[in-house]
Structures are given as structure tokens and as C-alpha cells.
Amino acid sequence: MKPIERTSPRGLEAYIRGECLATSDELAGRDVLVQIFNRERQEESVIVPAVAEPLLVWIMSGTAAVQERTLGGEWQTSVVSQGDFFLTTSAEPYEMRWNVSGADAFVVMHIYLGIALLEKAIQETLDGPGAVRLREVSGGRDDVLSVLLEQFRTELTTRHGGSALFLQGLAQCLAVHLAREYLDDSADDIARRNALPAYKLRRVLADMEGNLQKEFSLRALAEAADMSEFHFSRLFKKATGHSPSQFFIRLRMARARQLLLETDRSIIDIGLDVGYSSPSHFSQVFKRQVGVTPSHYRK
Template identity: 30%
Template sequence: MRKSKPVTADPSKTINIWDNLPDFPVLSSKPKAWSGILVEYYHHLANELTSPVLSQHLITLNFGQPYNLVQRLDGRIYQAQVPKGSIILTPAGQPGEWIWDNEVDVVHLCLEPEFVAKVATEAVEGGSTQIEILNSFATPDPQIQQIGQLLVAELESEKLGNRLYAESLANVLAVHLLRNYGTVKQTVQHYSGGLSQLRLKRAVEYIQEHLEQDISIEAIAAELDMSSYHFARLFKQSTGLAPHQYLIKCRVERAKELLLQGEMAIAEIATQVGFYDQSHLNRHFKRIVGVSPKIIQQNSKNVLWISSNVQDCPA
């Protein structure tokens, strides 16, 4: 069994400990600069790690085979086998030590405390800012496992629109932490009724005007003078689609319009409406319309049949 040199970070600093690991991440969201969250996929050798105070709430999700872990945290020792899909949750502001005995595949989900506090202020009745996240050790959590899988898929895809989707998932993850691992006394609110017609119209106009860009959920919410948390939930209630799903649908609709004009190549249309490449357009177009863009282009004279297969984005 290979074993890396133990890592001990500078105890005088509050840090993101994963910046000090000898391993390099297989995947990382750093270049994408997602708001509030850092996602990194690592293959760690057997190792031990001593950390001073963490600057972020750290969720370590086991993506591979079970491994044995010893954790020293807040004066206590925890020891267990960590099954696939289980998490180690270490709150910001705590020092710790970890020892694992095998090679592991893990995803580190690092949430900024300010981001979690902001979500709490937006989502909790009374706007509570007294938030404490509790540590959790070798805990199965299917919802975090699913969120982690979706975020890793976004890192692997390299497609436009990832930012909107990833930041939506980060909001969901923060609310999940508040509900299940937080000391918030108030009940996380559930909102109903959807957006007003005026706000919905403004949101749709903003999306349609920025189809070719990697739109962030914060940008749309700011346009409506709303929080990201409220906007995402009310938008879905109004449209039946999450913002990132609606964005894809509008891109497909715009692509359909350009295909009917018959003046541009499919690859050119794909990039103009915000898809990463032609194959990215093909996949979503066929899923929504039922046929490929090429078939639409070849049958562009039959406008009535084509239009009946895609519901227009409301203006």
C-alpha cells in the first residue's frame, strides 16, 4: 500500500486545507468560479492530514469503495468504515485531523459560510443569521450523494449553462445542510404562488437576451431585485421548469427559428444560441423536439408540424 507524506498545515492560519494537499484534483470548479461553492474530485493515497481552522464548511463525499477513517475533531475521536455515498461534514471554524488507510476517490464540496448564512437569511422565517452547522461522521446521505454526482457531471461536461445549474444545486445543498445539520430554530420557508407576471416577463426577457452567455442565477435574480433562493423556487412554480431547464428550452426554440430560416450551418447556430457545440445542440434538440436539427432543416417548409413539437418560451 502506497502512503503519501503526512500533511500538516500552518496552525496560525484559517485556510482551505485542500489547497495544501500534495495531490492534484482530478476535477475542480476553481476555473469556473461558481458562486459560494468549490467542488473538487480527488484520488487520494493513504494519508493523514492535520488541519487548523477551516475557512469553509467541508463535505467529503465518498465516491468509491469503502475505506477506514479516523477523525480527531473538537477533542473527540471518531473511527468507522466510510461506505460509498456517505459524507464527512466538518464545519468551518474547527481544526481537525484525519487518517485513512487506503486509496480513496472522494468529492470535496466546500461551501462558503457567508453563502450558507445568506441562504439562511433568505430562506428562514425571520431572516436568522445565528447559524451553526454541526459535524457529521460517516453518514449516509442520498441527497448529498445525488447533488455531488450532478456537480461532478457538470465538471466533466464542459458545457455552457453549467454555472446556472451548479449555483442552483449549491442553493439546494445549503438548504439541505440547514435543515438536516444546522441549529436553525426557525422553519425553512416554502414559497408558493410563483412570480408576478411582470417579474416573470422580465426574467424571460433577460434569459432570451443572454442566451449565448453562461448566465448565473444571481444575475437573473439581481435583475428582478430578488434573492437567488426566492427567484429559483418561484420561477419553477411559474414555469414548471428550473431556470437552467428553461434556459435550455429557450436555446432550442431559438435554434429552431434559425433552422427554419435556412441561412446558417447547424454548428454556427449551436454556438450562436449558447450551446457548447453541435453535438450539445443535437442532444437537447432531439430530446425536446423529438428529431434532430438536420431533419428540421431539411423539412423547414413544413413549419406547422415543426412548431407543434416545441412550445414557445413565453415572452
């Protein structure tokens, strides 16, 4: 009998639980990356990668207490609801957790703006080049920003796949608005040119997620990012806090945890699904990463 699947598939974005509702991956190239997620109601720990582009997170529905901290630092709490946003330009990965209240689903939009586009908007705003970046915002509210982001949502979810040209136009409007309202003159350089671009990280994570049952291949991942193995490994660890091989194992264990909780498949089958032909090896790795054996985790 076919195993019972109890929930919808999770998205490709690292190991944050939830469903990817829409993405602009194939539309807008390097100017903008837009992703819409239906998140789980409670998340205990998520590492947000540090990439070259600023990350804008917009709350589309739901109310939640969201906590953020630098790795090992003190937690800072923001209570957010529909229309609130986060803007981060951190050069280091940071940690988040949240707890949703009320009955509404917790749906969020992630937007990464291309560096070249944002720099152009900043130069126009300053009437010349300037070594600046955007300031950090946690739980902010901006009516103009909400209008622009609502247009992204509509285009991605109701326009039969969306228009790349329209998304690029929206990205230009968004870049100008951010340059006008959220510049941080005390910072050095928005580009952080030695950081991993978001579109490359996304491509690599998708490659990892699609090949969890296969042997880890640093060469294949570096080729997907169009980098040398050394350069890719260094930037990936800087972005995520983990080496590519360590992150791959974490993704495997995240998939295994999902399958253990959300299906009736055997532990042996789940181990095979995430690349372990030996049940004892799978159990050892799972216990080392999660703290308990697969059978205890399922209970």
C-alpha cells in the first residue's frame, strides 16, 4: 500500500519548514528574486544566510512574535502582522525564530534586489556614486512599500506565470523607494562584493534539495554556482555558517525529520530517500544531528 502523505511538500529554501507558494526564479533574472512562503506556525531556529543582496521580508498574513539575533547573541523580539516588514543587509548569517498567534496562516514574501539595480537607484538618489548601504529594519511599516509588494504578489499568483518585464519594472520602483527612504550613510558598501549572490545560493540549494539521495559532490555545486570549488566553499560557509558538506547533511536530516513525522514510510525507506543505504549509518548520523534516533523522533 502506498504510504500516507500527511502534509503538502516543503519548499526548497534551505530547511525552513513550510510551503513555497510562488517564486520568480525563471522570470526576472538577476534584477530581483521573489519568493512567497506559507510558514509553519512555530519555528524554533532558522539560520538566515548572509548574501550580497539585501533581504526584504514582508508579512502578507498572520500575526507572530518574531525573534532575531546574531549567532550566539541576545534575542530581539518584534510582534508583526500583515503589512509589516523586515529589511536586513547583514554581512553575517543570523538566527530567527517565531510563534504565530491567531487563526490566520503565516504567509511571507522574500525579495532580494540585484546589487547593480540597487546601486543605480542609489546613484540617482545621491546624484552620483556613494559608498552606502541600506539600514536594518525589524517590524517596520511602510504604506508605499506595501503597495509595491502587493503588485509583486498579484503578478506572481494571479497572472498565469507572470511577466518578467513587469517584475523588472516593479523592481526598479522598489529599488528607488528603498534608496530614497532607507539609506544608511554610516555603512561602507552595499555591494559586499565578496559575498555569495542570492540567485547563486538559491540555485545551489535547489540542486542540493533535488539530489539528497545522491553522493555529495562539491564539484557539481561549484559548477552550479559558476565558481571554483575553493571560492564557492569559502563564500557558502560565510553565507550560511556551514560548509557545503555540513549543510547538505543538515538538509538530509531536515527531509528525514519531515518524512518521519508526515508519512508512514519505513525508517529504512526514509534513510534510502536521503542517501543512506545502511540503516545503522542513517541512524548514527540522525542521532548525531538531531539528538535522538529516527524511531524515537517519530514517537
